[in-house]
Every structure is written in structure tokens, then in C-alpha cells.
Amino acid sequence: RFGWPASENAAAAPAPQATRRGSGPTLMSTVVGKLADAGPPVEPIWLPPLPLAVTLDRAGGGFDVTPDGVRLRSATGGLQVPIGLLDDPARQWQGPWLVDLSSGGGHLMVLGGPGSGKTTALRTVALGLATAVTPVQVGVYGIDLLGSGLRGLADLPHVGGVAGRDDRERVRRTVDEVHAMLVDRERLYARHGYDTVADLREARAGGRHAELACDEVVLLVDGYAQLNTEFDELESAVHDLLARGGRFGVHVVATARRWSEVRAAQQVAFTQRIELRMTEPAESGIDGKLARGVPEDTPGRALTTAKLYAHFALPRLDALPDPTTSGLPEAATLVKGAWTGSRPAPVRVLPAVLPAADLDEVTPPQGSVAIGRFESDFSPVLFEMAGRDQHLLALGDTATGKTNLLRLAAAQLIRQHTPEELVFAVFDARHGLAGVVPDDFLGGYAHNSVLSQRLAAAVAAQLAERAGSADVTGGAPPPTASSGPRIVLLVDDYDVLASSGGHPLAPLVPYLATGRDVGLHALMTRRVAGASRGLYEPFTLGVREAGCLGLIMSGDRTEGQLLAAEPNWQFGAIVGEEAIYGTVPDPAELVAALGDRPVIAHDAKAWGSVPANLTHDTLLAAYLLE
Secondary structure (H helix, E strand, O other), X not given: XXXXXXXXXXXXXXXXXXXXXXXXXXXXXXXXXHHHOOOOOXXXXXXXXXXXXXXXXXXXXXXXXXXXXXXXOOOOOOOEEEEXXXXXXXXXXXXXXXXXXXXXXXXXXXXXXXXXXXXXXXXXXXXXXXXXXXXXXXXXXXXXXXXXXXXXXXXXXXXXXXXXXXXXXXXXXXXXXXXXXXXXXXHHHHHHOOOXXXXXXXHHHOOOOOOOOOXXXXXXXXXXXXXHHHOHHHHHHHHHHHHHOHHHOEEEEEEEOOHHHOOHHHHOOOOEEEEOOOOXXXXXXXXXXXXXXXXXXXXXXXXXXXXXXXXXXXXXXXOOOOOOOOOHHHHHHHHHHXXXXXXXXXXXXXXXXXXXXXXXXXXXXXXXXXXXXXXXXOOEEEXXXXXXXXXXXXXXXXXXXXXXXXXXXXXXXXXXXXXXXXXXXXXXXXXXXXXXXXXXXXXXXXXXXXXXXXHHHHHHHHHHHHHHOOOOOOOOOOOOOOOOOEEEEEEEOHHHHHHHOOOXXXXXXXXXXXXXXXXXXXXXXXXXXXXXXXXXXXXXXXXXXXXXXXXXXXXXXXXXXXXXXXXXXXXXXXXXXXXXXXXXXOOOOOEEEOEOOOOOOOOHHHHOOOOOOOOXXXXXXXXXXX
């Protein structure tokens, strides 16, 4: 009983011991086993979390090799591009994440801090396009301004070219080519009355407009902020693509670290936005609270404009979710091997060396000289001495190829004419043209200021006789064998001749404007340094006002605008009579001039892709070989 003293026998009893659990069934396991097959399982309350890494083929449901190339099974056609996995908790659904580049304004911006996976996202978008459409439907061009992450896309048959920040000329040419495609499509829409991209697709499906390499174009820009800060000369062209490109099937997919790197006027063009982990989630343009839910240590995790979490797939098709290695080269090889059709037009860039033999097949008209190729379409550049140009003015500093230009022009003119038709007066301050003109064609040679004055006076006397004998009632006829041969002035380094303060060629100034009538043509060069003043020297000013083909080579930028030009034209247009009056429908760009031997052109790395003296208003010029 309670409170009674314990007996001696009770005190000696052993303490109870815990028994070890056996391996046999318990009551709980027996009940659960009976209920397991009683009915269908209940739906789980939530789905498993998104994986830390997934390959594009797994995210897209696998792929098949078809006559149209490699195709992800989740691809639905058009610009519905599979790029990863999407999680929709409200609908208890996880599945392929597709972005429609044709919806909204047709442009996509991917935002995220350093290491969040922006470059990988662009690579995935490109590979998703390559496994959803054919190169005939979509062409892809890339500008990599952050490193070299996009270079692996170059092997895809859909990619027309990828330019890195170390190749400024190719970056500029890529933007120019894509903008030219926009202009071509705009003209096509106006000519045929098309209203949407669907009209163009339907027409091309019927075999029309074979001149277009692809239906639509996608421009990838990795590092949009660098485009605005380091390539400001391209900013207006990219802004034009954003403003008008969507309607004509030209789309821009770009990356940036934050929204403030995109100008407010262009933010509205990116109607589709994807945010990776932001450096400061409060800067999110979608939802700051949800942006905090994107983990910092999971590259590729994203927040969509629908306020859903998603995960970018790795750009690989080998089902190996390993972010530490790249499977893009193997995927590109697979896609390339499965496609046998045409590819988008490559980005055309002028060669560093253009031998004179490159244009041997070109037969210019009598009195015209082939001096190079236009970068826009690689068509020959002609100096039409007997036609629209009359005179030639080339500006460039030492070792840019001015003397070589005069050598080539003289050699071609000599091949086209006889000594009775053409004669040269050579003004050669540095002896670079010595021996270039044969004696049969050489009317005089001067290598200093004194001799230049005498030679100029002799030529002026001959021109005075021609001008005095012209028929005033019927106009002055072109020079013939009876009136004398055409006189070509080869003037090299005119600034050296005029450095004494005099004007050695002043006697010829009155005849420059009527050069076509009296048979006078001036081919002259001078340095860029001091050209802002030297261009107003009487002889140089007379050449310009009479109508000349102008070339600007490398030189001092501080000289400013040297040749009058339309401010809205691109760098590289040749300045001449037609360009000045706007009668050239498509002004050319940068020119590669012919060289008579394979010597590397002026240090392009030092000057960049644009000649150093050009301002934003200046029309252009050529890289000539020395």
C-alpha cells in the first residue's frame, strides 16, 4: 500500500530491462500495408523543387532528328523557343518553359547580377532556336561584349556570325548587316503590301523573295550596357531595331545587370523580361518580394513576367546536367550535321589585305579606275575620272597608303590610254612616284616647290590655249587628239609642297572647275594632320568645289569633320558628287582599297575599325595599303 515500508523481498527484485525490437511486422506497418492497395494514391500537396541543373534536351522532352534537322519534342513551331523548365504551383504543373519571341514587341531582355547565368541564357536561347526552327526560317547573329561566351554558337547552321568586343569592325558590321536586313524587309513590305511577318512567311513558303536568306532575324547582345558606353556610334542603329524591328521580323535578345543600364526610351521595347538573381532584388522590375526568392547560389534560376519561377536549361543535348563542362560544341555539331540546306548570310568584313589581282576580272569603263571594294556588298569601287568624279582627294597620315593609291590609279590609266590620249604631270615631294609613269606618258616631274611652280605654270599655259580655242556658241567639246591629251596631275603629299607658305599650284586653280572641258584632272593626297586648315588652301579648295571623290584614311581625330556629308549616313560612304547631292540610293560604307603587294594595312588594332579621324558626322574612307 501507499506509504507502507518496502519489504526486504521487494528491495531485492531486479530492475526492468528494455526489450530489443525484432524484425517482424509491427501493428503500424501491418495497417499501412493493408491500406496501400486500397485505392489510387492521393495527389501530392506540392511538386518537387526545380532541379539545380537540367539540359535542354531533358527540359524539352527529348529530341528527334528529322528532315528539317534536330527538333525538340516540345517545340511547337514559329518562335516558341524552349529554354528550360517552368514551375506553376497554382496549377500543380512543371513542364517545358517556352518563350515566344514574336509576341509583344518581339524583343527579350535577360537581367541578372554577375554569375547569375546571363551568357548561358543567351546560349540556350540560340540552341533552342536551332532545335525549334530551320535556318531558312530564322537567322541568328551575336555580339559578345562581355567575353567569349557566345563564340561557341558560330558552328550552328542558324548563326550568320558572332562578333566579340576585341573586333570592333566586326561588331559594327554585324549591327549594320542586321539593320540593312530591317531596311530590306521594310521596302519589301511596302512594295507588296504585307502587314505582318506571317504574310512574309506565307510568301516565302510559296517560293517568293528568294533574295532573303531567312524569314526572321534574331540579334543576340551580351552586355547591353557596353553597347551604349563603348560603341556609342552603334546606339542609334540598335535603337532603330528595337523601335521598328518587331513588326518586320527582326528581334533583339539582350542581357544587362540592371534596368538602369537600359535607357528609358528602350525599356518599353523589351516587353518580355526575365530576371535572374539580381544584385539588389529591390531593383526588380517584376516583383521585388519574389525576386528575393531567387537563390544566390543557383545560376539559371529565374523569375518571369508572369511572376513564376523557372530555370534555364544548360545549352547541351547530351542529357548530362553538368554546369562545369560545356556540351555546346557537341550540340552544335549534331545540329549542323542534321541540316543540309542553305544558311543565313554571313557578316561581311573587309579583308586586312586586298591584292590588286582581286579585281582583275573587273573591266571599268574608259577613264575609270577600280580602287577597292565596298564593305556593304563587296562590289568594286570605281574612281570615274572621265565621269562623275573628275578629281580625287585622299587624306591620310604616314603609311596609310596614299602613294600606293596614286601608283595604282596611274598604272590603270596608262593601260587604258595611249600617250596621245593622256599625259601626266607628277608633283612628288617625297619621291614616292619616281619611275611610276613611263617617259611616253610623262609630261613633267617636280619634286620641290620651285620646280612645282614652273611645271604648274607650263600646264596652265597649255590649258589657257585650250580654253581660248573653245567654241563659245556650241560649248567647249571634250579634249581630242587635235586639242591635246588629257592632263592628269599626280600630286603626292601636297602639304609638303605647300609647307614653304606659298601656293605652288595656284596657276592651275582657275581650270579645276572646268576640268572636264579642258581635259584637266587632279589626283592629290595630303596628310590628315592640319587638314582642317589645309583644305581651304586655294588649290585643295578648288579640287573639292569642282567635285571630287574623297577618301579619308587613318589620322588625327582632333581634326574633326573634314569632308561635308549627310550626318545620318553611316561611316564608310564615299564622298563624291552623287553622294553630296543624295542621288545614291544606298551609300556605301568602309572601303578596302587595292594593294599591289600583300602587305598588312595600317595598324587596325591601334586605330580600331573606324579611321581615327572620323567624327559622327564624317563620311568616310578607305584603308589603303602602302
